[in-house]
């Protein structure tokens with residue numbers, strides 16, 4: 001703790017938490033909610049085969065085998081509880097909140113706009129402002145209206161116009177009450193899970209389709225960014241890019257070249273396409289990839305509940321590489337750990353804070369740190385069993401309870417505030 005007290009972050013640094021509509025709001029009707037209902041049983045049955053070897057299995061197994069875990073349902077009912085959630089976030093010392101707008105709520109049928117949903121997001125933004133939380137708004141976070149999915153979604157280039165029309169309408173309604181806009185969350189993850197590996201709707205397994213989706217998402221970002229700039233110069237626009245730290249595990253030629261190829265294919269290829277139309281880069285960092293020969297082979301340390309390797313200190317290297325390569329400001333738009341026992345989260349936070357401090361000391365222009373997530377929520381095809389929350393959520397009452405790591409983090413945030421209190 002003493003070490004963190006000396007950390008000096010810029011005065012207007014954003015200390016936030018991230019969420020997405022489908023994962024927290026509840027009662028969704030979109031491509032994902034339809035898919036969940038059809039897939040819940042299969043996901044529960046396959047869980048032992050997929051996760052049975054994880055060290056966490058004895059703890060998570062029972063939940064993972066329950067089909068109800070895979071249906072988002074009422075979720076955390078954030079759509080109703082958001083004022084209380086913002087209040088708690090403010091009390092914890094946070095000053096920012098990342099969320100996504102749910103396209104299927106705003107435009108449930110092609111060309112028909114739901115005034116209630118627009119009113120909801122206006123009220124949502126007003127509540128954020130009242131709680132002193134700077135909004136970071138995502139326009140597409142994995143979920144699609146069913147009508148758009150039925151038309152072929154982002155796999156069809158001619159469909160991009162529907163997304164642009166939605167953003168146009170949305171921003172005309174919401175106005176400039178928001179400054180930081182994330183057009184697309186993790187384009188690479190979306191293209192890969194939905195169109196390459198076939199794990200997510202629409203369960204396609206095709207390299208060609210995945211490539212097309214990726215290119216169309218880049219075009220969608222660029223077109224939306226141009227539209228937003230024409231509306232107001234106030235907006236700061238970015239992609240939230242999933243990035244890992246890719247490094248060779250030994251000195252061999254093959255490991256070094258493979259690491260470079262993976263880095264390019266998974267990260268730089270897409271970033272290059274959108275950089276001209278980006279004011280900053282949103283960085284979603286969860287894990288690193290160590291490459292031996294031509295394969296990723298991570299060190300055998302204790303993994304998170306999801307089996308992901310925990311190397312929070314590599315965040316520094318990710319930030320430095322991106323800053324050097326792209327010469328743009330960076331914002332950590334997601335970072336966190338699946339840790340139901342809250343055994344590693346405090347350490348994760350502490351190490352991430354030190355990593356950011358070192359990056360800033362080395363000249364990285366870092367706008368903020370947005371943790372995934374405020375509370376446990378619906379983790380896509382893994383359902384409710386992975387717990388990423390600073391707060392746990394009682395499955396029956398839905399009451400939020402900050403975990404010990406969150407209380408530690410809140411004390412750190414208070415110190416940060418204190419260290420800036422004398423500045424004007």
Ligand code: BGC
Pocket residue numbers: 020023185186189242284334372378379388
């Ligand atoms: C996504 C989140 C997800 C998180 C943890 C990111 O890939 O943007 O929606 O919950 O990872 O799995």
